[in-house]
Amino acid sequence: MNGTPYTGTGTVTVTLDGTNQTATLPLAAGTIGPSVADIRKLYSDLGIFTFDPGYGGTAACESKITYIDGDAGVLLYRGYPIEQLAEHSNFLEVAYLLLNGELPDAAQMAEFDRGVLRHTMLHEQLRSFFNGFRRDAHPMAVLCGVVGAMSAFYHDSLDINDPDHRRISAFRLIAKVPTIAAWAYKYAIGQPFVYPRNSLGYAENLLYMMHAVPAEEYHVNPVLARALDLILVLHADHEQNASTSTVRLAGSTGANPFACIAAGIASLWGPAHGGANEAVLKMLAEIGHARHIPEFIEKVKDKNSNVRLMGFGHRVYKNYDPRAKIMQHTCHEVLRELGIKDDPLLDLAVELEHVALHDDYFVSRKLYPNVDFYSGIILKAMGFPTSMFTVLFAVARTVGWVSQWMEMVEDPSQRIGRPRQLYTGAPQRDYRPLDARG
Numbered sequence: 171m172n173g174t175p176y177t178g179t180g181t182v183t184v185t186l187d188g189t190n191q192t193a194t195l196p197l198a199a200g201t202i203g204p205s206v207a208d209i210r211k212l213y214s215d216l217g218i219f220t221f222d223p224g225y226g227g228t229a230a231c232e233s234k235i236t237y238i239d240g241d242a243g244v245l246l247y248r249g250y251p252i253e254q255l256a257e258h259s260n261f262l263e264v265a266y267l268l269l270n271g272e273l274p275d276a277a278q279m280a281e282f283d284r285g286v287l288r289h290t291m292l293h294e295q296l297r298s299f300f301n302g303f304r305r306d307a308h309p310m311a312v313l314c315g316v317v318g319a320m321s322a323f324y325h326d327s328l329d330i331n332d333p334d335h336r337r338i339s340a341f342r343l344i345a346k347v348p349t350i351a352a353w354a355y356k357y358a359i360g361q362p363f364v365y366p367r368n369s370l371g372y373a374e375n376l377l378y379m380m381h382a383v384p385a386e387e388y389h390v391n392p393v394l395a396r397a398l399d400l401i402l403v404l405h406a407d408h409e410q411n412a413s414t415s416t417v418r419l420a421g422s423t424g425a426n427p428f429a430c431i432a433a434g435i436a437s438l439w440g441p442a443h444g445g446a447n448e449a450v451l452k453m454l455a456e457i458g459h460a461r462h463i464p465e466f467i468e469k470v471k472d473k474n475s476n477v478r479l480m481g482f483g484h485r486v487y488k489n490y491d492p493r494a495k496i497m498q499h500t501c502h503e504v505l506r507e508l509g510i511k512d513d514p515l516l517d518l519a520v521e522l523e524h525v526a527l528h529d530d531y532f533v534s535r536k537l538y539p540n541v542d543f544y545s546g547i548i549l550k551a552m553g554f555p556t557s558m559f560t561v562l563f564a565v566a567r568t569v570g571w572v573s574q575w576m577e578m579v580e581d582p583s584q585r586i587g588r589p590r591q592l593y594t595g596a597p598q599r600d601y602r603p604l605d606a607r608g
């Protein structure tokens with residue numbers, strides 16, 4: 171392949187060398203992007219599996235939701251470029267688009283808004299779940315636990331084969347996750363929970379629940395609300411990433427949507443995935459000053475150090491992550507709006523990015539800044555504690571997880587996910603009693 175993906179149809183023939191056994195695999199072409207070889211009959215035809223740890227070259231499903239061209243740095247939500255949605259849309263409209271496939275008209279948007287707003291409050295008994303955690307519990311642990319516990323409260327929407335149950339579960343998850351996120355923060359800082367205000371916008375309400383206190387009026391800074399709404403848009407969905415694949419695999423067993431989303435939250439938490447935004451801030455704090463960048467870069471290049479340049483690299487993007495570009499621009503906007511003249515962390519990040527983009531180690535491996543490189547800096551400038559960065563990522567990605575879960579459940583051809591393996595363990599052998607060993 172000379173760098174351009176094959177987008178044709180037809181067949182691929184696989185022959186077992188030294189035999190006359192061949193398998194003819196049909197090729198399926200997408201709307202855009204590389205075609206896929208359908209290997210479902212490979213084992214029955216040739217008696218072999220394919221081997222693809224990490225699924226780097228495997229299409230695990232058919233989807234119409236999000237398209238990524240990693241070489242060109244393209245990201246489309248239902249065909250719309252992320253740059254256009256970032257500039258012209260907002261998170262709830264993007265949520266409608268991801269869930270329904272089309273941009274809403276005014277009536278559809280108003281109905282969707284009402285659908286979400288009616289579900290922003292939690293069952294009062296869910297409040298007591300928070301008290302079971304230590305005050306210093308990581309908010310991702312709280313989010314994961316409380317979302318999973320929703321299965322124990324909303325029995326009237328657990329039948330995944332009932333479209334009405336799927337729809338109300340979607341609304342409940344999209345509407346309640348911000349409330350759980352805000353209450354996880356309030357619990358950590360020892361402040362009373364603040365109930366949602368349905369007169370506020372989605373991002374505005376989250377900021378209100380996080381920062382308001384019962385003792386006085388609180389008005390959300392519109393600049394911060396808009397910046398957070400944009401950050402949520404950028405993080406809403408991203409094809410078959412690790413946490414989305416986790417949600418799909420859990421959902422393929424028929425598990426209820428709350429349990430599936432809790433599994434996605436757990437998967438997102440890892441520093442190689444959604445936990446990277448928090449890891450970027452820790453990395454910048456460890457570097458401390460631009461003069462230490464060369465020493466840090468040398469450590470990254472040393473395979474034995476296990477040190478990675480967090481916020482750089484991506485399994486799919488071998489070009490700039492388009493979200494990182496938008497995030498970088500927003501970062502400067504937010505700092506300017508907040509009157510933060512020079513943010514040492516941002517200055518350090520900009521210098522680190524410049525050094526890496528001109529260092530052959532990163533250039534030769536096509537390692538560019540990803541969405542997490544700048545998001546942490548903006549979130550910190552907006553006053554979020556580092557421990558809340560991945561929580562905010564999860565708030566946004568809940569829309570993508572629910573959209574992908576719905577698409578999978580509604581796909582008549584879907585079946586339980588069950589990968590195979592290459593077994594290299596011990597051959598069959600007989601048990602030996604203790605006195606016969608050694």
Ligand code: SDX
Nearest residue numbers: 408411442443444446478479480481482483484485535540
């Ligand atoms: C997200 O999948 C998604 O879409 C995820 C996401 C989403 O929206 O859902 O986009 C969100 O998770 C973004 C990624 C956030 N993670 C980080 O920023 C953590 C740092 N980056 C990585 O650890 C890494 O780049 C991954 C995990 C993101 C991608 O890993 P891959 O594709 O398995 O890459 P690899 O390990 O095969 O690396 C290829 C080479 C290796 O070197 P060689 O063995 O060829 O010598 O590149 C090196 C790696 O050592 N490498 C890095 C590096 N990332 C890869 N070296 C230094 N620093 C890095 N960050």
